[in-house]
Amino acid sequence: MRGGRVLAGRYRLDSLLGRGGMGEVWRATDLRLNRTVAIKVLPSRGASEQAVARFRREAEIAASLQHPGIAVLFDTDTDDGTLFLVMELLDGTDLAAVAARHPQGLPVARAVPILAQLADALAEAHAKGVV
Template sequence: MREGRLLAGRYRLDALLGRGGMGEVWRASDLRLNRTVAIKVLPSHGAPAQAIARFRREAEIAAGLQHPSIATVFDIDTDDDTLFLVMELLNGTDLAAVAAQHPQGLPLTRALPILTQIADALAEAHKNDVVHRDIKPPNVMLLDGDRTKILDFGIARYAEQTTDLTGSAMIGTPAFMAPEQFDRNTPVDHRTDLYALGGVAYQLLTGHRPFTADTVPELLHAV
């Protein structure tokens, strides 16, 4: 991707905000509605058509979730071989950075309202049969007044369908993954998200992750 590129004849990429294993995030301009948005560009070159179609369906369901602690998805589209999501642009700090600033843990009086908001948002998603699959501190934004926003609904499932997992490769952050996620043949459900939320709570309250290890097999044994 490059600055200034126009996606779907409507969205202009203005500045790269971040890059990771599941694509890039850009600040962009919606030229049709004259508003600033965030765009997540996902790697789709060579991805199975079935995986892309499934992702679009799940993303559309997630986009229909109406909750103050779930980041709003405005659009899902493709441009040539580029798959992207258009989301609200958030100004805040992810929960991982907040946790790093408090190595002894956050006070319970601050951590509890944050965790309650996340749990409430997950309850809304689960009520609509949407499972996040990758709840972790970097996927939760903290805005002013400690308002929370969960990011990336549906993206972990897309990663599972489009990534060749070999050896110790993993989708997601193993320290927050439920045991069933270490086996691609085991289905996940809402309990997977609740397990991960427990890991997030542990880190917020103690200042460190619930499990640490040098390798994924060692981590799985610890879990």
């Protein structure tokens, strides 16, 4: 993937946020609604049928979740062999970066509210059958 590419005539990929086993996540612009979004892409060319099925299942699951601690799924589509999910872009620092700044562990006063928020979001996911 490259920055500047427009998916489905609507979503412009602006900058790469991360890369993992299920593709890449990009900061992008929804050109129709003029808003910043996050887009997770999985190039389906070369992807196994299992990976494609897992990606589509992820979209279905994400669409069923509604919780302040879980990013909202706005859209899913395919563009020239690339499957993608369009999600709410949440500003902030990811938990890995926060933890890295505290190699001896987060102070309890900081960890407890974070863990409470995580537990609440996980409870919502579990209530919808996500394990």
